[in-house]
Structure formats: structure tokens, C-alpha cells
Amino acid sequence: MEPSIEPKDMKRRARSLWEDAGMFLVFAVMFVALAVFVPFFFSVQNMIGLALSVSMVGMVACTMLFCLASGDFDLSVEGTVVLAGVLCAVVMNATGSVTLGVLAGLAGSALVGFLNGAIIAKLKINALITTLAMLYIIRGVSFIVSNGSAVGIGQESFFQLGNGALLGLPNPIWITAVLFVLFGLLLNRTTYGRNTLAIGGNQDAARLAGIPVDRIKIIIFTVQGLVAGAAGIILASRMTSGQPNSSVGFALDVISACVLGGVSLTGGIGTMSGVVVGVLIMGTVQNAMNLMNIPTFYQYLAKGGILLLAVMFDQIKQRKG
Amino acid sequence: MSNQDYLHFHGIQKAFPGVLALDGIDFGLREGSINALVGENGAGKSTLLKILSGAYAPTAGHLELAGRPCQFRSTRDALQAGIAVIYQELNLVPDLSVEENLMLGHMPARFGCIDRAAMRKAVRVELERLGEHIDPTTKVRRLSIAQRQMLEIAKALMLDAKVLAFDEPTSSLTEREVRKLFEVIRDLKRKGCCIIYVSHRLEEIFELCDAVTIFRDGRLVEDRKDMTGVDPAYLVSRMVGRSIENVYSWRPRPMGDFALEVEGLEGRGLRGPASFSVRRGEILGFFGLVGAGRSELMKLLFGASPWSGQVRVNGRPASYHTPRGALGHGIALCPEDRKNEGIFAVRSVAENINISVRRTFTRFGFIHPRQEQRNAESFQQRLNIRTPSLAQPIGKLSGGNQQKAILARWLSEDIQVLLMDEPTRGIDVGTKNEIYSIMYELAERGIAVIVVSSDLPEILGVSDRVMVMREGRIVASVDRADATQDLLLRHALPQSEAQAHA
Numbered sequence: 151m152e153p154s155i156e157p158k159d160m161k162r163r164a165r166s167l168w169e170d171a172g173m174f175l176v177f178a179v180m181f182v183a184l185a186v187f188v189p190f191f192f193s194v195q196n197m198i199g200l201a202l203s204v205s206m207v208g209m210v211a212c213t214m215l216f217c218l219a220s221g222d223f224d225l226s227v228e229g230t231v232v233l234a235g236v237l238c239a240v241v242m243n244a245t246g247s248v249t250l251g252v253l254a255g256l257a258g259s260a261l262v263g264f265l266n267g268a269i270i271a272k273l274k275i276n277a278l279i280t281t282l283a284m285l286y287i288i289r290g291v292s293f294i295v296s297n298g299s300a301v302g303i304g305q306e307s308f309f310q311l312g313n314g315a316l317l318g319l320p321n322p323i324w325i326t327a328v329l330f331v332l333f334g335l336l337l338n339r340t341t342y343g344r345n346t347l348a349i350g351g352n353q354d355a356a357r358l359a360g361i362p363v364d365r366i367k368i369i370i371f372t373v374q375g376l377v378a379g380a381a382g383i384i385l386a387s388r389m390t391s392g393q394p395n396s397s398v399g400f401a402l403d404v405i406s407a408c409v410l411g412g413v414s415l416t417g418g419i420g421t422m423s424g425v426v427v428g429v430l431i432m433g434t435v436q437n438a439m440n441l442m443n444i445p446t447f448y449q450y451l452a453k454g455g456i457l458l459l460a461v462m463f464d465q466i467k468q469r470k471g
Numbered sequence: 472m473s474n475q476d477y478l479h480f481h482g483i484q485k486a487f488p489g490v491l492a493l494d495g496i497d498f499g500l501r502e503g504s505i506n507a508l509v510g511e512n513g514a515g516k517s518t519l520l521k522i523l524s525g526a527y528a529p530t531a532g533h534l535e536l537a538g539r540p541c542q543f544r545s546t547r548d549a550l551q552a553g554i555a556v557i558y559q560e561l562n563l564v565p566d567l568s569v570e571e572n573l574m575l576g577h578m579p580a581r582f583g584c585i586d587r588a589a590m591r592k593a594v595r596v597e598l599e600r601l602g603e604h605i606d607p608t609t610k611v612r613r614l615s616i617a618q619r620q621m622l623e624i625a626k627a628l629m630l631d632a633k634v635l636a637f638d639e640p641t642s643s644l645t646e647r648e649v650r651k652l653f654e655v656i657r658d659l660k661r662k663g664c665c666i667i668y669v670s671h672r673l674e675e676i677f678e679l680c681d682a683v684t685i686f687r688d689g690r691l692v693e694d695r696k697d698m699t700g701v702d703p704a705y706l707v708s709r710m711v712g713r714s715i716e717n718v719y720s721w722r723p724r725p726m727g728d729f730a731l732e733v734e735g736l737e738g739r740g741l742r743g744p745a746s747f748s749v750r751r752g753e754i755l756g757f758f759g760l761v762g763a764g765r766s767e768l769m770k771l772l773f774g775a776s777p778w779s780g781q782v783r784v785n786g787r788p789a790s791y792h793t794p795r796g797a798l799g800h801g802i803a804l805c806p807e808d809r810k811n812e813g814i815f816a817v818r819s820v821a822e823n824i825n826i827s828v829r830r831t832f833t834r835f836g837f838i839h840p841r842q843e844q845r846n847a848e849s850f851q852q853r854l855n856i857r858t859p860s861l862a863q864p865i866g867k868l869s870g871g872n873q874q875k876a877i878l879a880r881w882l883s884e885d886i887q888v889l890l891m892d893e894p895t896r897g898i899d900v901g902t903k904n905e906i907y908s909i910m911y912e913l914a915e916r917g918i919a920v921i922v923v924s925s926d927l928p929e930i931l932g933v934s935d936r937v938m939v940m941r942e943g944r945i946v947a948s949v950d951r952a953d954a955t956q957d958l959l960l961r962h963a964l965p966q967s968e969a970q971a972h973a
Contacts, residue, residue, distance in 0.1 A: 335837075339837045339838055339840075340833070340836055340837055340838060341829055341830050341833060341836075341838060344822070344826070344829065344838065345826075347815075347818065347822075348815050348818065348822070348826050351815035351816065351817050351818045352811070352812075352814065352815045352816065354811055354812045355806075355811070355812050355813055355814060355815055356815070356826075357775070357793075357794060358773070358775060358794050358804060358806055358812050358813070359794070359826050359827045359880065360793075360794045360795040360797075360798040360827050361795070361826070361827075362793070362795055414817070418815065418817040418818060419817055
């Protein structure tokens with residue numbers, strides 16, 4: 151036991167609050183500032199637009215959180231999004247059935263995730279390389295299936311999925327919100343979620359603690375594929391077509407949002423509330439820059455800068471702790 | 472202070488946020504002497520070594536070297552002043568060769584290119600001087616821990632280090648390697664080096680050291696310039712601040728039927744089929760040199776690597792091939808390498824305790840936070856786990872408290888057989904005692920406990936019976952009444968050496 155100088159309870163409590171809610175405070179301050187200074191920002195219409203714009207990243211961030219928390223990576227999600235959209239469109243056109251199209255998209259993307267997980271868990275191949283290879287493969291498959299161009303969809307009822315609304319809010323926002331809650335519960339309140347964090351914290355120890363490590367990894371990646379596929383299908387519905395060229399850089403957007411939300415890239419640390427904040431910060435900054443008519447080229451600079459700042463902020467926090 | 476001191480610590484203080492790790496440390500060390508630093512974990516020994524090596528700057532006070540005050544701003548400064556600290560976890564680059572490691576940072580160059588020939592020659596000379604016959608082009612990855620340690624010493628000597636500090640240098644060496652290390656250290660002493668020796672193994676200190684400095688809670692409690700009148704019991708009592716009558720305090724216990732019977736077990740790390748059995752309530756020791764296959768045997772029994780043969784738990788045949796399967800039969804393992812195989816350093820203490828048992832706390836697939844909290848709290852109290860809070864990341868606790876948390880993890884489960892691999896490695900004397908008490912309590916409750924240890928006094932102290940392993944085989948089973956250090960060692964040593972030893 152080491153002697154303590156003297157308990158400074160107030161200070162410690164303030165610090166722990168800052169550590170737990172630091173990013174949220176940053177977001178809140180930013181949000182209020184934007185609401186005050188940027189015209190139209192805090193309008194109902196813009197708020198809905200903002201939520202809609204982050205819905206894709208938000209959905210996939212839910213499962214990316216699990217992936218990162220378990221100490222792995224998934225670069226293939228942008229390919230999965232595209233593949234699901236294209237498969238869905240092609241099958242729908244061929245069969246005339248919306249259900250079959252959606253099922254085909256989901257099945258294809260779940261298979262991609264399962265393969266990722268199986269290769270990483272069973273063959274012990276690095277996740278970065280596995281999912282990068284998978285990304286090339288499924289991009290290729292998407293081009294082959296679609297002949298390299300957008301596949302238009304004829305089923306009007308399918309567009310309802312991405313463009314319809316409930317109580318004034320577009321469907322994708324509802325779906326994203328449900329996923330946030332669902333995966334938040336999974337992470338905190340089920341053995342699946344806790345084991346995921348344990349595997350990221352120390353894989354060998356996890357195995358020796360009786361956790362079925364391989365099985366959980368395969369589940370994590372399969373669910374990741376499934377959710378990315380769902381996001382791809384919703385995107386296809388909003389764009390009324392499956393677009394093989396879309397979503398370049400999407401995986402990195404998702405990972406950035408997670409990191410911004412305090413998820414550790416080495417695994418073992420991550421919270422759902424953090425990820426929500428990360429997603430919102432990314433989306434809000436972009437939204438505000440659009441409102442202020444800042445050209446897209448400069449927006450990239452801002453995005454990169456924010457990510458760097460967030461990571462440095464996290465480092466400083468950890469060094470103090 | 473005395474003028475003979477080569478190195479002197481003047482009123483060293485080191486404060487971390489919320490903690491005074493060292494306070495008012497004031498003592499000196501002479502040339503040509505071996506000085507022991509002893510104290511429990513957290514007493515401040517490591518912090519002092521880090522200040523010596525320039526890794527930390529003291530909050531107050533300073534060092535004096537050969538009569539001149541000095542301030543190190545980096546480890547490089549300290550090395551240049553002739554101070555080398557050889558840590559338990561060695562600082563070598565595994566994928567570079569021996570020579571590259573030794574010359575790292577000061578490779579001889581000619582016209583901007585590395586002069587390999589000169590480098591090799593210098594390295595060879597230095598290694599020969601230490602009596603090591605290692606090819607300088609070998610990759611460090613392929614060397615044993617003992618050889619790597621010699622490299623660290625060679626590295627220090629090549630920089631003309633005058634002060635050498637060793638932090639737990641023998642924790643993973645075999646008996647023979649320890650002998651050799653001691654010879655080298657004594658030789659350094661004869662050459663006039665000033666040596667600091669940190670170890671938990673008190674017998675080594677009495678064998679090797681000329682002086683001893685005792686730390687407790689960040690303060691210096693005693694500084695002895697010679698070892699006359701000092702005995703282990705005295706050292707321990709000064710270290711923990713109370714006297715510990717008998718560290719092991721073994722008592723006879725009733726035993727039941729066989730809890731675990733192993734017949735013809737084969738698998739990775741074993742060179743022949745292993746057969747043994749252990750009764751309910753028995754503490755069975757496994758002794759052997761490093762590499763004798765003890766840890767491998769434990770890993771097999773825990774299903775961490777594939778095995779063949781017959782295992783019966785409580786008389787019923789058991790077949791499993793994963794740790795999860797082993798747990799299903801009530802077999803659990805506290806691994807040797809706590810940091811890498813036991814704890815989840817970034818996760819909380821509570822999380823570390825509940826990680827395995829929580830599957831039984833679930834309702835409709837959801838875990839039960841209150842039940843988990845209660846479980847963790849009850850074990851915190853029962854095992855006296857010292858932590859500011861159960862939400863604290865476990866990586867910040869001392870080794871002893873981490874071990875207790877791992878014990879709590881398994882005690883939460885309904886276990887029949889507990890395998891403990893090096894249960895007290897790197898754990899201070901006071902906590903060791905508590906770990907032994909927990910072991911006895913478990914045995915009294917009818918659990919079969921298997922203890923693997925390289926620490927002979929510990930094996931003799933806690934076991935009801937000792938199995939000795941040598942070169943991947945079980946070679947002897949010795950009852951407590953017959954077990955002596957000599958007998959166990961004779962069985963454990965390779966046969967050619969055993970004859971030499973006798």
C-alpha cells in the first residue's frame with residue numbers, strides 16, 4: 151500500500167466526470183454554438199436532415215464498435231454496403247419480389263461477415279489484411295454482378311423503406327435509433343457484449359477464462375456484415391438503385407466516428423454512448439460546414455483535424471489517469 | 472554521509488498524483504559491494520531504480536556519484552554516467568542479432584556504413600569475458616532468458632557501467648543459471664563495481680549481498696552496512712512491519728476420494744505419458760526446473776491445448792478440449808503469466824472477477840448487474856482484495872491483488888480442482904501469506920489444489936505431496952514427510968548433473 155497525500159475528493163470527482171463525459175460536453179458546447187451562430191442550423195428541417203445524414207454511419211458504427219472493442223478491424227464494410235445494394239437490386243429485378251431482394255442482400259452480406267470472422271478466428275489471420283482482401287473481392291463481385299453500372303430498381307414499394315416516415319421522422323433515423331439502443335444493451339447487459347470487451351482486453355486471458363473466443367469473433371463479424379448489408383439495402387432504397395461505385399471511404403468514416411467516441415483501437419474499451427456522440431460530432435461538423443457553404447475540399451481538412459485532435463485529447467486523458 | 476560512498480541518494484522524494492511513492496530516501500553505496508534492496512511490492516524499490524536509471528526525475532533530492540551531484544534528464548544521461556539498470560523485463564530487440572543489440576545506439580561506423588567486423592570483434596571479446604559462448608550473429612529471439620540477461624550485462628559493461636542494478640534477475644532462471652549469474656555478479660564486485668540487487672528471494676540475498684537496505688511504504692526503514700545479525704525472519708518483519716511467524720503455516724487436513732485421476736496423458740510439452748491423481752482436500756505440488764513441462768501439463772489439464780489419455784473427475788471420465796470444457800468439469804487454472812494470460816488489464820476489478828461466472832447470472836440472456844456487484848463485493852471482502860474501488864482497472868493493482876481477483880473469478884464457480892501455476896511469483900511476502908491461507912481454506916472445503924512452483928521452500932511449505940518433473944516427464948512422487956530440498960533437486964536435475972550435484 152502506498153501512502154496517499156490527501157484525498158481531494160472534489161477534484162477527483164470532477165476529473166472522472168470529465169473523463170466519462172468529456173466528449174459529450176465538447177459536443178454539447180459545439181452544438182449550442184452552432185445553433186446560435188449558424189443560421190438555419192437549429193431548424194426542424196435541418197435537424198432531420200442531419201440525423202438522416204448520419205444514419206448510415208450510425209448503423210454500421212454499432213457493429214464496428216463491437217469489432218473494435220474485440221481488438222479487430224473491419225475495412226470491408228463499405229464493400230458490404232455496396233454488395234448488399236447491388237444484390238438486392240439485381241435479385242429484385244430478376245424475381246420481381248421485394249422480399250427476395252432484401253433477403254438476398256442480407257444473406258450475401260451476412261456470408262461476407264461470416265467469412266471474415268471465420269478466417270480471422272480460425273486461421274488466425276490479421277483482421278486488417280483479411281477485411282482488406284475481402285473488400286477487394288466483394289467490390290469485384292459487385293462490379294461483376296452489376297456489369298459495372300448502377301442497377302435501377304422498378305419496385306415502387308421498396309422505396310418506402312428508405313424514404314418513408316413515421317411520426318414525421320424518416321425510417322432510416324428510426325432504424326438507427328433502434329440499433330443504438332439494441333447494441334448498447336447487447337454491449338452492457340449481455341455476456342456477448344462483456345465477452346467482446348474481454349477478448350479485446352486480453353485474448354489469451356479470455357480463452358483461459360473459458361470464453362469461446364472463436365465463436366464470439368465469428369458472431370461479431372457476421373452481425374457486422376448483416377448490419378452493413380441492411381445499411382446498404384436502405385441506401386439502395388433511398389437512391390432507387392444499387393450503385394457499385396458508391397460508398398468509397400465509408401469504412402474509415404465509421405471507424406473515425408468510433409474513435410472519436412473513445413473506442414480504443416487496441417480493443418477492450420468502448421461505450422455505445424461514446425459512439426453515438428462520435429457519430430453526431432462527425433455529422434454535425436459536416437452539416438454546419440455545408441450550411442456555411444464551405445467547399446467540400448476544405449471539409450476534408452476539418453474532418454482530419456478533428457480526428458487528430460480527438461485522439462490527442464484521448465492520449466492526454468489517459469496519461470493523466 | 473561517508474566519503475567512501477560511490478553512489479549516494481540524498482533525500483530522494485517522488486510524488487505521483489495522489490501518492491508519495493518515495494520519501495526522504497537517504498543512503499549510500501560503496502564500490503566493490505553488493506547491496507540488496509528489499510521491501511514488499513509498492514514499497515518503492517522499483518521507483519528508486521527508475522530514478523537511478525533516469526527514467527523518472529525525483530520530485531525532491533538528488534543523486535551523488537563519485538562525490539559529484541548529478542541530475543539525469545533521460546536514461547541516456549544515466550548510462551553515460553555509468554549507471555545501468557537491468558530490469559526483469561529485458562530491453563532487447565528480439566529480431567535483431569546479438570551484436571546489433573549490444574551495439575544499439577553506438578554502432579561503430581566507417582564512411583557512414585556500419586563496420587560489422589569491428590562490431591563483431593568487440594562483442595565477441597565482451598561475451599567471452601562473461602564466459603558466454605554465443606554466436607554474435609544469432610537473433611536474440613532464439614536465446615534463453617538467462618542468455619538474454621547476460622547480454623544485458625554485457626551491454627552495460629561495454630558502456631563501462633560502474634553501477635549495475637538488477638531487478639529480480641533470477642525470477643525465471645534455472646538453478647544452474649542462477650549459479651552462473653551469481654558468479655558473474657561476484658566478479659563484477661571484485662572489479663570494483665557498485666551493485667544493487669533487488670529480489671524477493673531472501674535466501675539469495677543472504678548468499679550474495681554485503682549490505683541490505685529495507686524499504687516500507689516508500690520510506691527507508693533500515694540501512695545495514697553488513698549482514699551480521701540479520702536473518703530472514705528479521706528482514707521479513709522489518710519489511711512488513713510485523714513479524715510473520717511461519718510464512719507457510721501448514722496444518723494436516725482430512726482428505727477425501729480422488730478428485731482428479733490422470734492416466735497416460737499426452738500432449739504438447741510432455742515427452743512421455745503422465746499419470747497421477749489428487750484427492751479432495753489435498754494440495755499437490757509440482758516441482759521441476761524451468762522447461763520441465765509443468766506449466767505445459769497444467770495447460771493440457773485445463774484444455775488449453777489438445778491432449779489424449781484418460782482424465783476422471785470425481786470418478787467420472789471427463790472429456791474436453793477447451794478451457795470452457797474444463798470449467799464444465801470444475802477444473803480451473805490460475806496461469807503463470809498473470810499479465811498476459813490472467814487479467815484483463817484495462818477492465819475493472821469487478822469485470823475481471825465476474826467474467827466467467829456471469830453466464831450463470833443471466834436472465835433471458837441479460838446479465839444481472841446487481842448480482843455481479845454483490846459477487847464482486849463479497850469476494851473483495853473475503854479475499855481482502857485491496858483496491859480503491861471495484862471499478863478500478865485491474866492493471867493498476869499490485870500483482871498480489873490481481874492474483875486474488877483471479878482466485879475470486881474461479882471461486883465464484885463451482886470448482887473441484889484448482890490448478891495454480893506459480894501462484895506467488897512477483898508477489899510480496901505479506902500477500903503470499905494470504906494466498907497460502909486461501910489455498911488451505913479451499914483444500915479444507917474439499918477442493919483439490921495443484922500448485923506448480925519453482926520456489927523450493929514454497930513447494931515444501933505448502934504441499935501434502937510433491938510430484939517432480941524432469942524433461943517433460945513425471946519422475947517422482949514424494950510425500951511431505953520425506954521431502955527435502957536436496958531430494959527434490961536431485962530428482963529434478965538432469966541425470967548427468969544430479970550425479971555431479973551429489
